[in-house]
Amino acid sequence: MRWLAAVAGLTTLVFQVGIGPASTSARFSAASSSPTSGFTGATLSPAVAPVITPVMAGRTIKLEWNPVNAPRSVAYSVERTLVGGATSTVCLAPSIPIVSNGLVACTDSGAAPDATYTYTELPYIDIPGSTPWSLPRSTSSVPFLVPRLSYLAAGSDVSSTGTSINVPYPTGTQSGDVLLLVSVSGRNKAPTTPTGWNQLVSQGIGGSSSSYLFVAWRVADAGTSVTLDPQANGSGASTRIVNYGRTNGNSATPVVATSSVVSGTATASTTFTPPTNVVTNASNAVVVSIMATNGATSPSLATSMGFTLRLSNNSTPGSGSVSIGLADTNVAMSGSSVSSPTWSQTGTSQAWLFATVAFR
Amino acid sequence: MKTSTARFSMGIGGGLLAIAAMGTLVIGSTLALFSASETSGANAFASGTVTVGLGDTSSVVCNVSGMAPGDSSKAAATGSKTLDSCSYNVKYTGSSTAWLAVDVAVATTGTNLYTAGANGLQFYVAAGSTKIMNGTTYKILDGTDTNVVSGSTVEHILISKTAATTNTAVSFDIDYLLPLLAPNALQGGNTTITLTFRAVQSANQPIGVCEAGRQCNTITWG
Numbered sequence: 001m002r003w004l005a006a007v008a009g010l011t012t013l014v015f016q017v018g019i020g021p022a023s024t025s026a027r028f029s030a031a032s033s034s035p036t037s038g039f040t041g042a043t044l045s046p047a048v049a050p051v052i053t054p055v056m057a058g059r060t061i062k063l064e065w066n067p068v069n070a071p072r073s074v075a076y077s078v079e080r081t082l083v084g085g086a087t088s089t090v091c092l093a094p095s096i097p098i099v100s101n102g103l104v105a106c107t108d109s110g111a112a113p114d115a116t117y118t119y120t121e122l123p124y125i126d127i128p129g130s131t132p133w134s135l136p137r138s139t140s141s142v143p144f145l146v147p148r149l150s151y152l153a154a155g156s157d158v159s160s161t162g163t164s165i166n167v168p169y170p171t172g173t174q175s176g177d178v179l180l181l182v183s184v185s186g187r188n189k190a191p192t193t194p195t196g197w198n199q200l201v202s203q204g205i206g207g208s209s210s211s212y213l214f215v216a217w218r219v220a221d222a223g224t225s226v227t228l229d230p231q232a233n234g235s236g237a238s239t240r241i242v243n244y245g246r247t248n249g250n251s252a253t254p255v256v257a258t259s260s261v262v263s264g265t266a267t268a269s270t271t272f273t274p275p276t277n278v279v280t281n282a283s284n285a286v287v288v289s290i291m292a293t294n295g296a297t298s299p300s301l302a303t304s305m306g307f308t309l310r311l312s313n314n315s316t317p318g319s320g321s322v323s324i325g326l327a328d329t330n331v332a333m334s335g336s337s338v339s340s341p342t343w344s345q346t347g348t349s350q351a352w353l354f355a356t357v358a359f360r
Numbered sequence: 361m362k363t364s365t366a367r368f369s370m371g372i373g374g375g376l377l378a379i380a381a382m383g384t385l386v387i388g389s390t391l392a393l394f395s396a397s398e399t400s401g402a403n404a405f406a407s408g409t410v411t412v413g414l415g416d417t418s419s420v421v422c423n424v425s426g427m428a429p430g431d432s433s434k435a436a437a438t439g440s441k442t443l444d445s446c447s448y449n450v451k452y453t454g455s456s457t458a459w460l461a462v463d464v465a466v467a468t469t470g471t472n473l474y475t476a477g478a479n480g481l482q483f484y485v486a487a488g489s490t491k492i493m494n495g496t497t498y499k500i501l502d503g504t505d506t507n508v509v510s511g512s513t514v515e516h517i518l519i520s521k522t523a524a525t526t527n528t529a530v531s532f533d534i535d536y537l538l539p540l541l542a543p544n545a546l547q548g549g550n551t552t553i554t555l556t557f558r559a560v561q562s563a564n565q566p567i568g569v570c571e572a573g574r575q576c577n578t579i580t581w582g
Contacts, residue, residue: 028410028456029560029582031463034448036554037422037534039481041473043548071426130429130540131479133547 042071042133044123049138052078052119054108056150058172059248061108063091067099068123068135075126080108083116083143090119097121113250114284116145147330148360149178149254149286151310152245154326159317161236168225170243177220178244178254178359183228184292185212186235186320194226200256201263201290201355209268209351210235211294211322217359219254236318242311242326244286244359257285257358262340268349271302274340278356283334285360291325291343293350299325302344331358408456412559415449415529422446422534427473427481432537436484439537446534450557457523459567460530461576463556464493465513471549476507479542481551483508484535487519490573492532499574510551516558518576523562530557558582 050066068074078091091097091106098105104121111117119141124134153170169179181197188204189212197216204212214230220243230237246254262278278287289307291299298314301307304327311326323345331338340356424431424443432439433446452458464485466474473481476496485493492498497505498514508514519530532555538546560581570576 027561027565027580027582028408028454028458029558030410030412030454031556031558031582032412032414032450034419034532034555034557035421036552037446038424038550038552039422039427039473039536039538040425041471041538041542041546041549042426042428070428072428125428127428127430127540131543133429133542133544 042125044068044070044074044125044133044135047135049121049123049135051138052121052141054117054119054141054144056147056247057107058152059150059245061111061144061146062105063108063119064103064105065121065138067102067104070125073126074123076104077122077124078106079120079137080111080117081120081140083118109248111146111249113146113148113247116143118143145284145330145332147247147286148250148252148284149244150247151286151308151328152177152243154311155241155243157238157240157313157315159236159238159315160230161232161234161318163229164227165230165237165239166225166227167239167241169220169223169241172245173220173243174245175220175222176246176251176253179218179220180242180244180288181214181216181226181228181239182242182290182324182326183214183230183237183239184322184324184353185230185232185237186210186294186318186322187232188212189231190214191229191231194228196221197226200261200357203263203265203353203355205265205351205353209294211292211351211353213290213292213353213355215290215355215357217256232318234319236316236320236322238313238315238317238322238324244288254359255282257282257360262356264354266352266354268351270349271342271344272352272354273303273342274354274356277337277340278358279337280331280334280358282360283332285331285334285358286328287331287338287356287358288326288328289341290355292353293323293345294320295323295345295347295350296321297323297345297347299323299343299345301325301327301341303342305329305339305341307341408454408561408563410454410456410458410559410561412557413451413453415451415531417449417531419449420444420447422536424536427538429538429542430540433535435533436482436535436537439539448532448534448555448557450530450532452524452528452530452559453526454559455526457525457562458559459562459576459579460519460524460528461516461558461581462487462492462519462532463513463515463558464498464508464517465554465556466508466510466551467554468510468549468551471546472510472551473538473546473549474510474551475546476509479539480546482537482539483553484537485555486533487530490519492517492573501569501575501577503571503574514575516576516581518567518570518572518574520572521567521570524559
């Protein structure tokens with residue numbers, strides 16, 4: 001009986017080791033996990049597409065905005081929308097947007113004068129053949145009226161005491177542009193208007209502030225210069241030609257866009273605002289504010305009133321100094337009274353000569 | 361009859377004598393008389409081991425940022441093939457023979473670069489010639505391609521039908537591709553991949569119908 005019990009016990013042991021529940025639920029095993037590898041997709045920064053600022057650059061519209069960054073090259077889809085009208089893509093090859101001086105810029109060379117546009121841009125990662133990864137399109141720029149005329153350049157200053165000076169047209173002048181002949185002398189005497197030119201202002205001051213401002217204009221011809229006697233004698237005169245070029249697509253012959261040119265003189269002061277506002281008589285006109293003194297420093301705009309300073313110069317062409325300032329703004333509506341900017345001079349204050357004209 | 365009686369008498373007498381002798385021996389024994397003993401040699405039992413360790417070559421952990429459509433690692437099927445591949449180098453170090461397998465875990469936090477589709481991030485995981493994951497799929501036991509689902513670990517993809525022995529090295533290569541047609545919605549997305557190298561004793565559990573490169577859930581993995 002004891003043997004039988006012992007054999008039965010051994011059988012039970014074998015069963016447990018060989019085929020019992022414990023043997024089927026566990027095996028010798030081991031495991032080891034790898035470090036985790038991570039993958040992150042590119043993003044564009046900032047997360048909101050910057051707004052375009054349109055500005056005139058020569059005869060075309062320059063569009064500028066802050067760049068968007070990404071791990072790869074970023075391109076931009078730029079659209080122009082005619083206010084109340086259609087949308088089209090601009091800044092296409094070969095004039096695609098490029099980064100310059102920290103800004104992205106391109107040129108809209110197809111904009112039409114007198115039209116008002118808004119612009120948007122959509123940045124995207126530029127990978128050929130890909131579904132572009134992009135930001136939502138920017139909000140629209142402020143409406144931009146394409147001017148008929150735009151400041152292009154001021155020609156070389158001819159500072160001389162001569163009686164027959166040759167004043168060159170600015171580089172890039174094209175037939176049909178508006179040319180302004182501006183001469184400031186230290187002698188209170190009027191020059192004779194050259195042939196083919198139209199006098200706008202001929203204004204002088206005597207005494208200690210003795211000076212003279214002469215302004216004439218013409219539609220540019222095929223010439224390259226004009227001859228003038230500034231009547232300056234030993235005082236000398238500073239004379240130059242300023243070009244307001246026709247924007248691309250503008251084939252209209254420019255005209256004066258005010259029924260009365262504003263001009264006059266004023267006593268010496270540090271700052272000066274022409275007391276009479278020019279009133280335009282046509283839409284989309286460029287208004288030009290000109291001032292001159294026989295001061296020894298270059299003037300500036302103290303309060304621009306929307307004018308952009310184009311020219312600020314001082315020279316000593318003869319026995320004395322003369323200074324000149326020129327600024328402009330574009331005015332959309334005909335009949336607008338254009339608030340004058342405030343000019344400023346430093347050093348010993350001199351009497352002011354001024355003129356405000358408009359063209360379209 | 362006598363003889364038989366004598367025999368009987370002798371038999372009885374001899375038996376008594378024998379009993380007496382035995383009684384004498386027993387009595388003598390307790391009284392520390394002549395004696396001897398013998399002990400067997402020790403029987404030893406030691407189990408085999410199943411262990412894994414790092415391989416002899418360093419692994420490459422990927423931390424790829426700024427991926428753009430078309431980016432891929434050097435051994436990917438298509439794409440730029442300019443980015444570094446990842447690797448996980450391991451070694452079976454146990455003394456017992458073992459079956460080897462790998463688990464694959466794809467995961468994300470936030471926007472997922474991996475979509476389990478053709479336009480999302482693709483992974484190409486292999487152990488030598490054995491493909492573990494091909495793009496977005498792995499093979500189940502019967503060889504059917506099945507999507508790897510992000511956030512759910514795919515377990516026990518067999519590496520070889522030959523049991524591994526001590527110091528069997530395994531190198532997992534992970535290549536990847538973000539297709540050119542990856543949609544804009546994947547911008548800034550992220551994905552991770554983690555492999556788990558497994559070994560289990562091969563003794564007493566035949567591999568059966570399992571095949572290398574397929575999920576093997578018919579044996580016990582621990």
